[in-house]
Amino acid sequence: MKPVPLSLFTTGIYGYLDFVLIGWTLGLVWLAVRALVTAKGSFAQKVRAGLDDEVFLFGGWGGDARAAVGGWMFLLSVVLLQFDMFFMNSLVRELDLPWYSFLAPCLNSAYSMFLILKTVLFTRYSGRQLAVAYCFFFVFRWVYLNNHQYWFVMALFYMLAAKDAPLRRTLKAGLVTSCASFLAVVLASSAGWIGTLSELWDDGRMRNSFGYGWYNLTGVIVLALCLMYVCLRQVRNLKWFDFIVLAAALVFCNEGPASRAAVVCLALLIALTLLLRFLPGIARPVWVRALVSAAPVLALAASLLGSWLYTPDNALLVKLNDIFTGRLYLANKALSETSLAIAGQGLWDADYIVDNCFANLWIYAGPVASVLLWGAMAALLWRLMKKGAVTESACLVVMLAHGFMENHVIWPCVNVCLWLMPCVLFLLPKERVGDFAPDTGAPQTAF
Structure with a gap:
């Protein structure tokens, strides 16, 4: 696969990234101008208003209805993504059905456009929130232009677009769509209708x-x-x-x-x-919360060290390599045959694969983006554990364990805990740490 030439508004996801980049850049300028023109008081007070007031970009038209529409946009993007990945991504694609070739690209464009509109026009931001998330977005966009890894940037889109979205309602819709899609594929293959x-x-x-x-x-x-x-x-x-x-x-x-x-x-x-x-009390001690929160960083360190140190003469590492079905050997081969790229790289002619997600992103996304991503997940786990959201914490730990053998930890259709990342990416206060628990009107018990 050859790299796609870079230009503004190129086709596909490159253009989607450009829309968000331009929208958020103009949004930051709009927030600054709005604060200087409309806020009262001294210059310092105007600056604080621009940093702290949470508003829609480009005007307050629509009000609360606009926020509700944004929530539905996120839900629809999730439903379309789940259907695309769990049904359209099956061997139904081998049947050469006329509707498939028409529907497949439409689905990708539809859920991507919902994410762009939700992110730029249907979410409230303060200047501080948008500036912090903008830096994260800018780094990941830069890396994507180098490595072209689809799921790397789709994870970013869903992490950003999930801000203020109704997560539990979206999860219900996503689960129903996912189950229906999976059962349709399993039954169709069992009946011999698809391969x-x-x-x-x-x-x-x-x-x-x-x-x-x-x-x-x-x-x-x-x-x-x-x-x-x-x-x-x-x-x-x-x-x-x-x-x-x-x-x-x-x-x-x-x-x-x-x-x-x-x-x-x-x-x-x-x-x-x-x-x-x-034994719900087992998650209460601070040292347990700290250990769980360190899991992403520990997993990254273990993956890289195990891969770098792997040799056929080391009995322990050979045994671990067998347990992980050759992942240490594959990552060792990749690390020894490539050089480190700070802003990521696309190795289209490589004769190896790297299934360990931590080693994969270190090679293809580079150390900066890797540290940002796994550091953000560590911060998310700390905030979830501190809130008492042990369900989401356990599920995220399970996905991190899966990352030792596969790359699906950054698939937002698989790892729904990525939807909880806005509390870190936008530096939201503790009372706005998201979870999937039903809203009972009372805050979840914090540890």
Whole structure:
């Protein structure tokens, strides 16, 4: 694959990034002018008003209705993304159906445009919030222009657009769409209407992708459905039948697609939810919160050190490499054959793949973006744990564990905890740390 020439308003996601860049740049100028012209008091008071007053960009037309429309835009973008990834991304694409070639690019454009409009015109910002998020966006846009990794920048879009969106309502719609899409693919492949992948293992067991293009994709979709289900139900409300559902999903993943990463992470999800359900006080000590919050940084360090130090002579690392099905060897090969690129790089002629997400982003996105992303996730975990949002914290930890073997931790259709990132990217106060818990009118118990 050759790099796409760069120019303003190029096709596809390059143009989408340009729209947000221009919109937010003009928005910052508009906020500054608005504060100087309309705010009362001294110059310092005008500056403080511009930094602290949370308003819509380019005028207050629409009022609260505008915010509501923005919420629906985010919901529709999620629904379209889930349908696109969980149904359109199956082997239905191999059928050469006329409607497929028309619908597929329309879906991508539709959910991207909803995100752009929500981000630029249908979200309130203060000057301080927009300036902080703008820096994050600028770095990630710069890196994307170098590495062209689709999910890297789509994660950014959803993290930014989720600000002030109705997360629980969106999660419900996303879960329904995801389940319906997944069941449609599984049933269609079982009926023979669409193709599937299968292979017979040496132990006589048959591996089946159930209508998707790879076994691990089927596994991570099941994992995503379980994570959404747990986030919707919340750990404190889980009953015996919820654990039966999760156990059934684990058995399906093990006996069907036989995706090791998904099976291990489902087992981890069950273990964490059981622990938090019956021993809720275990998450209260500060040292536990600190350890959980450090998980993204520790995972990054472990991935890089394990990959750099891997040799066939090290029995421990060889064993870990076997457990992670060759991920240490692959990352070691990649790290030894590439140079470090501060602002990311696209290695289109590389003869290796890097499935470990932490090593992958270090190579392709560079150290600056990697530190920003994993540092932001660490800050998110700290704020979630401090709030008492243990359900979302556990689900994010599970996705970080999945990142040792796959790159789906940055897929917003899989890792819905990315929708919680605005509290970090916009430096929102503690009372605005988002979660998926039902709104009971009372704040969640903080630790």
